Amino acid sequence: MGRWEPDARERLVVAAVDLFTEQGYDATTVVQIAERAGVTKSTFFRHFPDKRELLVAGQETLSRLLAEGIAEAPAEASPLEAVAAGLVRASTAMGPMSREVAPRLKAAVAASAELQERDALKSVSLAAAMTTALVARGVPDPTAALASELGVLAFKRGYAEWSEGDRPPEDDFATYLLKALDELRAASASLG
Template sequence: MARWEPNARVRLVRAALDLFAEQGYDATTVKEIADRAGLTKTTFFRHFPDKREVLFAGQDLHTRLLAEAIAEAPDRATPLEAVGAALDAVTAAFTEDRREFSAALRPVIAGHSELQERSALKRAKLAEAMTGALHERGVPEPAASLAAEIGLRAFDRAFEQWADPAGREALTDLTRRAFDELRAAMAALDQGRPAPRGERTPTA
C-alpha cells in the first residue's frame, strides 16, 4: 500500500533540512529523507532529482512570480517600478511560517560549496527572469540587467534581516526599504559635481 502523500513536497523539504542540520548534508541520504518524511524514495524522486534540489524547491515559483509581475506592471511604470512590483509579488510568498525554515537553511548552504554554487545559480536564474521580462517591455541593455540586479541586491539585504527568528517585520516591508535605499544611493551618485577639467580635486 502506498504511503499517505498529501503535501509530500513540503514534508520532504522539512525532513531534509532537519536531517542536514542534525547530521550534516554529506552524511544524509535520500532514503533517510524519505523515511523521515514518512514517504518512499520513489516519491522523493517524483519531486526532486537529488537531495541538493530539495533546498531550492521554490525556484520555479519565484521565477514565475517575478516575470509575471514585471509583465503585468502598468505600461507607464519605469523599469525600477516594474522591478519593485516584482519584489512585492515574490516576497508575499515568504509567509511568517517560513522564517524559521529560512533561518535554518542559511547555515546549511553556507557550509557546503556545492550548495553555494547552486544558490548562485538560482540567483542568476532569478536575474535572468527579471531581465527577460524587462526586455519584453522594451527596456534595453544595460538598463534591464541593472534594474534586475538592483532588485536582487535589495532582496538579498532584506532576506538576511528577515531570516532572523527574532525578527518581526515582514519580508515585503524590509525589501521595499532596502530597494528604496539602493535607488536613493544610485541617485546620489550623480549629484556630486566633478572638478573642472584640468583641475585636481583637493585632498586632505
Template sequence: MPRWKPDAKQRLVVAALSLFAEQGYDDTTVTQIAERAELTRSTFFRHFADKREILTAGQATLSRLLAEGIDAAPADATPLTAVAAGLERASGEMTAFNRELSPLLHAAIEANEELQRRNALKSMGMAAAMVDALKKRGVAESTAQVAAGLGVLAFGIGYARWADPSRDEDPGELADLTRAAFDELRAAAADLR
C-alpha cells in the same frame, strides 16, 4: 509507513534541511530524508530529482513571480518601478513556512561549497527572469541588467532581515522589508552620480 500524507513536499524539505543541519549535506541520503518525512523513496523522487534539488525547489516559482510582477506593472512604469512590482509580487507569496526554514537552509548552504554555488545560481536565475521580463517591456539590456541586479540585492537584503533568527520582535511582512531595501538601494544608486 502510510502511503499518503498531506504536504509531502513540504515535509520532505523540512526533513532534508533538518538532516543537513544535523549531519551535513554529504552524509545525508535520500533514504534518510524519506524516512524522516515518514514517506517512501518513490515519493521523494516524485517531488525531487535528487537531494540537491530540495535547495532550489522554489527557484522556478520565485523567478516566475518576479516576472509576473514586472509584466503586470503599468505600461508607463520605469524599469525600477517595474522591478519593484516584481519584488512586491514575489515577496507577497512568501509564507511563515519559508521564514521558519531559513535558518536550516542557511546552515546547510554555509556548510557546503556545492550548495553555495547552487545558491549563487539561484540569484542568477532570479536576475535572468527579471531581465527577460524587462526586455519584453522594451527596456535595453544594460538597463535591465542594472535594474534586475538591484532587485536581487533588495530581495536578498529584505529576506535576510525577515528571516533573521536573532530578531526578538516580529519583523513584519517580507514585502515591506523588500520594499524598504529596494528604496535604500535606489537612494544609494542615486548617490553614485
C-alpha cells in the same frame, strides 16, 4: 506521518534542511530525508531529481511571480518600479515555512560548497527572469540587467532581515523587500 499525508514537498524541504544542519549536506542521504519527512524514497523522487534541488524548491515559482509582477506593472513604471512590483508579487510565495527554515537553510548553505554553488545559480536564474520581463517591456538590456541585479540583491537583503530574529508572524515580507530595494536605489545614486 504517513506518505499519503498532504504537503509532502514541504515536509521534504524541512526534513532536508534539518538533516543538512544536523549532520551536513554530504552526510545526508535521500533515504534519510524521505524517512524524516515520513514519505517513501519514490515520493522524494516524484518531487525532486536529487537532494541538491531541495535548496531551490520554489525557484521556478519565484521566477514566474517576479516576471508576472514586472509584466503587470503600470506602463509608465520605471524599471525599478517594475522590479518592485515583481518583488511584491514574489513575496506571496514566501510563507511561514520559508521563514521558519531560513536560519537553518542559511547555515546549511554556508557549510557546503555544493549548496553555495546551487544558491548562486538560483540568483542568476532569478535575475534572468527579471531581465527577460523588463526587456519585454521595452527596457534596454543593460538597464534591465542592472535593475534585475538590484532586484536580486533586494530579495536577498529583504529575505535575510525578514527571516532573522523575533518578528511578529504577521510581518509582511513585501515590506522588507521594498525597503531593501529603496536602500539599494539610494546607495546606487550615491555612486556618482
